[in-house]
Amino acid sequence: MTTKTDLTGARLNDVASALRNLLGDDRVLVGQESTRPYECDGLVLHRQTPPVVVLPQSSAEVSAVLQLCESKAVPVVPRGAGTGLSGGATPHQNGVLLSLAKLDHILHIDPRNRVAIVQPGVRNLAISEAVALHGLHYAPDPSSQVACTIGGNVAENAGGVHCLKYGLTLHNVLRIRGCTMTGEAVEFGSLAPDTPGLDLLALVIGSEGMLAVVTEVAVRLAPKPQLARCILASFDDVTRASDAVAALIGSGIIPAGLEMLDQAATHLVEPFANAGYDLEAAAILLCESDGTPEEVEEEIDRMSTVLKKAGAVALRVSANEPERLRLWAGRKNAFPAAGRASPAYYCMDGTIPRRHLGSMLREIKRMEQHYALRCPNVFHAGDGNLHPLIMFDDADPDSVERALAFGAEILETSVRLGGTVTGEHGVGLEKLDTMCLQFDSHTRDMFHAVKRAFDPSGLLNPGKAIPSLHRCAEFGRQKIVGGRLPFPDLPRF
Amino acid sequence: MTEMQLDAELESRVAELSASIRESAASGTKLAICGSGSKDFYGNAMIGMPLDVRGLNGPLRHEPSELVVTAAAGTSLLVLEETLSSANQMLAFEPPHFGSQATVGGCVAAGLCGPRRIATGYAGGALRDHVLGAKLLDGRGNLLSFGGTVIKNVAGYDVARLLAGSLGILGVLVEVSLKVVPRPTAEITLAVECDEVAALKYFGDWNLQPWPISASSWNDGRLLLRLSGATTAVRMATRAIGGDLLDEQTAANFWRGVREQTDSWFALTPEETLWRVSLPAGAPTLDPRKRQSESIFLEWHGMQRWIKTRDRSHTSLREQAHGFGGYVTRFRCGVAPDPDSRQIPAFEALSPALHAIHQRLKAEFDPSGIFNYNRLQPNF
Numbered sequence: 001m002t003t004k005t006d007l008t009g010a011r012l013n014d015v016a017s018a019l020r021n022l023l024g025d026d027r028v029l030v031g032q033e034s035t036r037p038y039e040c041d042g043l044v045l046h047r048q049t050p051p052v053v054v055l056p057q058s059s060a061e062v063s064a065v066l067q068l069c070e071s072k073a074v075p076v077v078p079r080g081a082g083t084g085l086s087g088g089a090t091p092h093q094n095g096v097l098l099s100l101a102k103l104d105h106i107l108h109i110d111p112r113n114r115v116a117i118v119q120p121g122v123r124n125l126a127i128s129e130a131v132a133l134h135g136l137h138y139a140p141d142p143s144s145q146v147a148c149t150i151g152g153n154v155a156e157n158a159g160g161v162h163c164l165k166y167g168l169t170l171h172n173v174l175r176i177r178g179c180t181m182t183g184e185a186v187e188f189g190s191l192a193p194d195t196p197g198l199d200l201l202a203l204v205i206g207s208e209g210m211l212a213v214v215t216e217v218a219v220r221l222a223p224k225p226q227l228a229r230c231i232l233a234s235f236d237d238v239t240r241a242s243d244a245v246a247a248l249i250g251s252g253i254i255p256a257g258l259e260m261l262d263q264a265a266t267h268l269v270e271p272f273a274n275a276g277y278d279l280e281a282a283a284i285l286l287c288e289s290d291g292t293p294e295e296v297e298e299e300i301d302r303m304s305t306v307l308k309k310a311g312a313v314a315l316r317v318s319a320n321e322p323e324r325l326r327l328w329a330g331r332k333n334a335f336p337a338a339g340r341a342s343p344a345y346y347c348m349d350g351t352i353p354r355r356h357l358g359s360m361l362r363e364i365k366r367m368e369q370h371y372a373l374r375c376p377n378v379f380h381a382g383d384g385n386l387h388p389l390i391m392f393d394d395a396d397p398d399s400v401e402r403a404l405a406f407g408a409e410i411l412e413t414s415v416r417l418g419g420t421v422t423g424e425h426g427v428g429l430e431k432l433d434t435m436c437l438q439f440d441s442h443t444r445d446m447f448h449a450v451k452r453a454f455d456p457s458g459l460l461n462p463g464k465a466i467p468s469l470h471r472c473a474e475f476g477r478q479k480i481v482g483g484r485l486p487f488p489d490l491p492r493f
Numbered sequence: 494m495t496e497m498q499l500d501a502e503l504e505s506r507v508a509e510l511s512a513s514i515r516e517s518a519a520s521g522t523k524l525a526i527c528g529s530g531s532k533d534f535y536g537n538a539m540i541g542m543p544l545d546v547r548g549l550n551g552p553l554r555h556e557p558s559e560l561v562v563t564a565a566a567g568t569s570l571l572v573l574e575e576t577l578s579s580a581n582q583m584l585a586f587e588p589p590h591f592g593s594q595a596t597v598g599g600c601v602a603a604g605l606c607g608p609r610r611i612a613t614g615y616a617g618g619a620l621r622d623h624v625l626g627a628k629l630l631d632g633r634g635n636l637l638s639f640g641g642t643v644i645k646n647v648a649g650y651d652v653a654r655l656l657a658g659s660l661g662i663l664g665v666l667v668e669v670s671l672k673v674v675p676r677p678t679a680e681i682t683l684a685v686e687c688d689e690v691a692a693l694k695y696f697g698d699w700n701l702q703p704w705p706i707s708a709s710s711w712n713d714g715r716l717l718l719r720l721s722g723a724t725t726a727v728r729m730a731t732r733a734i735g736g737d738l739l740d741e742q743t744a745a746n747f748w749r750g751v752r753e754q755t756d757s758w759f760a761l762t763p764e765e766t767l768w769r770v771s772l773p774a775g776a777p778t779l780d781p782r783k784r785q786s787e788s789i790f791l792e793w794h795g796m797q798r799w800i801k802t803r804d805r806s807h808t809s810l811r812e813q814a815h816g817f818g819g820y821v822t823r824f825r826c827g828v829a830p831d832p833d834s835r836q837i838p839a840f841e842a843l844s845p846a847l848h849a850i851h852q853r854l855k856a857e858f859d860p861s862g863i864f865n866y867n868r869l870q871p872n873f
Contacts, residue, residue, distance in 0.1 A: 111700075112697040112698075112701065112775060113697065113774035113775040114774065115774065135701065135703075136701075139614070156647065157651070164615065165614050166614045166615070167614060167618070168645070170622065170651070170654075171618055171622050180846070180850075184846045186844075186846045186847065186850075187844070190818070190820070191773035191774070191818055192771040192772050192773045192776075192818060192819040192820060193610070193619065193771050193796050194604075194619070194658070194820070195820065196820060196822075196840040196842070196843060197840065197843045197847060197851055197869065197870060198655055198658070198662075198851060198854065198869070199604070199621055199654060199657060199658055199659075200655070200847065200850065202651050202654035202655055202657070203650055203651055203652065203654070203655045205651065206647050206651050207650055207651075211650075222613055222614065223613070223701075223702065223703035224703075225703065226703065245558075246558035246559075247558070249557075249558050249559075249675075250558040250580075252581055252582075252675035252676065252678070254615050254674070254675065291703070292703065292725070292726060292729060294725035294726070294728075295723045295725050295726040297725070298723050298724065298725045299723060351643040351644075351645050351646055352643065353559050353643060354558065354559055355556070355558070380645070383643070383644040384559070384643050384644070384645070418643075419641065419643050420643055420645075420646040420647075420648045421648050422646070422648050423643070423646060423647065424647060426647050427647070427648055431648070435648060435649070438648055438649075439638070439649060442631075442635040442636070442637055443637045443638055443639065443649070446631065446637050446858070447650055447652075449857035449858075450650050450854065450857070452853065453853035453854040454853075456853070465649070465650075466650075
């Protein structure tokens with residue numbers, strides 16, 4: 001049985017033909033064969049073949065597509081490169097998937113004023129490559145930067161390993177042009193500091209494509225550091241490594257990068273990356289300094305002193321660029337290595353106040369036993385953002401179940417420790433349930449209200465990021481099954 | 494303690510405020526949210542019954558190694574900054590106080606930044622860049638909690654940052670969590686004699702260099718540049734830039750004077766108005782010929798320009814600023830403003846599309862329209 005919201009049969013034909021009138025035949029894809037490549041983003045646990053995919057080439061076309069979909073009450077899901085990890089770009093069963101991949105031009109580079117204006121489909125790394133000759137770069141560097149696009153970075157407020165020192169997407173975007181669901185052109189922010197009215201730019205960045213569709217982004221460029229060097233510090237105890245991070249930051253140092261890997265993680269990556277990690281160590285820290293050669297020398301000295309005092313059992317400082325890159329290769333290969341060591345892995349993204357790291361890692365150890373799954377940990381130590389990698393077998397439904405439960409318990413623990421369910425990957429579809437734990441019903445209601453203010457018809461990327469009241473009630477009911485409320489101190493609806 | 498829980502003292506004050514908000518919402522009584530009043534001059538005229546929120550006090554929670562401080566909105570900004578300073582930390586946006594009693598809530602609601610805003614990376618940026626979390630009493634008297642105390646957090650829309658600079662139109666700030674940064678190890682100020690055109694050219698040239706610039710200003714033939722960072726970085730930049738080194742005390746006094754507008758340039762005669770012109774980097778000089786007795790003071794590499802004029806009309810200034818892609822704000826009026834001086838809206842009008850979004854947001858947060866009516870934009 002079909003209902004009037006189904007995008008099938010005659011309604012699908014009608015919508016597709018109206019879209020073809022706007023974009024031509026080539027850039028409207030219908031039928032499994034051509035739309036299947038869009039069935040998921042980086043979160044492969046959720047798949048949905050979209051009924052229609054459109055590939056507009058200009059902001060005017062984006063606007064026309066949105067206007068049409070609004071008038072026909074068809075949901076729209078915007079998509080960049082599809083590298084997101086939380087299902088923010090998972091297609092809607094009865095919606096149009098709006099790919100921004102063809103808006104891929106760098107429109108303007110102004111090195112003297114440190115600004116680049118680009119279309120949303122421009123890859124993150126392509127911006128840095130285009131401005132390198134001026135000694136500049138675009139600082140946020142999510143690990144997917146080779147593939148991910150700036151439009152997707154805006155949707156997710158993407159970070160990266162250097163974000164403690166250089167900020168997130170939010171700190172490096174000056175202005176966004178785009179369209180609301182009605183197709184109306186909007187401009188958030190400005191090349192000039194501060195705009196009249198509320199700071200809607202801050203609200204739109206990280207809104208997971210639910211408030212507006214981005215058609216142009218003005219980014220702030222930063223001087224590219226002349227030199228970077230990295231310290232590899234070994235610790236015989238995870239808590240001591242964590243205390244060393246606190247000592248570094250407490251001493252007034254903001255490292256360019258600060259990453260931690262536990263022993264399970266170093267053992268996971270070393271066979272693949274040959275990074276030269278200390279496999280005896282209970283945890284290692286990668287601590288990077290960048291700047292002018294003189295600055296780096298001064299800072300590496302300060303860092304080394306603090307790390308030794310904090311109980312590092314061994315320190316190694318990269319002597320040259322190949323060695324530095326080798327040290328990073330281990331960290332950067334953590335996800336692929338997990339992929340090779342196990343049929344599947346599930347990467348979590350909670351952030352906790354760093355002082356709770358020790359207890360968090362102890363909890364994860366306990367959960368490994370409980371769910372009978374391995375979980376190495378890599379960790380943006382500077383900002384408390386954890387990436388536990390739960391290794392499971394996706395061909396075994398029981399293993400999948402255990403992995404999902406394991407993941408949910410890690411996120412619940414993050415909230416209980418005063419942190420958040422997502423530091424940088426976004427909520428998407430993946431973390432809707434755990435959002436019920438992090439925010440009370442009044443706050444969640446207000447999130448829905450914010451969505452309404454931008455998109456009264458609720459057609460833009462519906463059902464993502466903010467759980468419905470019903471969903472949280474259902475989630476709460478499931479949690480009480482078994483006679484135990486997991487976090488009795490949390491406010492309940 | 495969970496994220497939603499408040500200190501007992503704060504909680505009881507919140508309960509009282511919540512009750513008065515509900516009452517005002519029911520009777521349709523407009524409220525003017527008041528802290529110390531240090532920034533009453535800013536924005537459009539306040540309308541409504543004063544709602545004193547200075548009682549929103551609680552323990553200051555500063556975690557130096559987590560780079561975060563959480564404070565109740567009524568906390569003294571001075572006390573907060575002294576606490577940070579004792580751990581060798583600071584607020585990177587160097588907020589103006591505009592009064593010894595300034596509160597943290599007022600600081601965030603006004604969203605104003607000082608000279609350090611132009612520093613790159615973690616060492617500078619706008620106030621909103623450093624807001625990590627906020628608790629808010631909305632127009633229904635409900636306590637909402639956005640963001641948190643961790644630096645990286647993308648759960649839910651970033652409403653905490655929306656509140657920065659919102660001038661209280663969405664509700665009463667109860668508590669905020671702000672990112673803090675270490676104080677630089679070295680800081681010096683250089684003076685270079687030059688005209689305005691040359692100053693603007695210098696700013697562009699310096700943007701191509703990796704120098705740790707943390708403030709810049711130009712006025713009356715003199716450019717001042719502050720460098721902050723690692724000792725070697727500051728030394729190298731100093732050598733490359735040249736100019737005269739200011740002694741530490743003079744420099745500190747100067748930047749404080751600029752931040753607080755206690756520098757003599759900012760003194761206004763009763764007839765004068767101080768305009769803030771916000772411009773894209775690289776915007777050329779503004780032509781003063783159309784305005785009476787105009788004087789100009791540049792900050793932020795020329796992206797913030799203060800114009801002092803006897804001209805009440807803003808038309809020619811706004812036309813020029815728009816031509817360069819910027820905005821004009823009526824910042825202050827002279828000590829004896831005529832009653833009409835605040836008739837001109839302080840901030841520019843919004844585009845119809847943004848105006849509609851603003852109105853809907855306002856209606857969601859404050860359905861009875863009681864908070865700070867008119868302050869940010871006329872009619873809401």
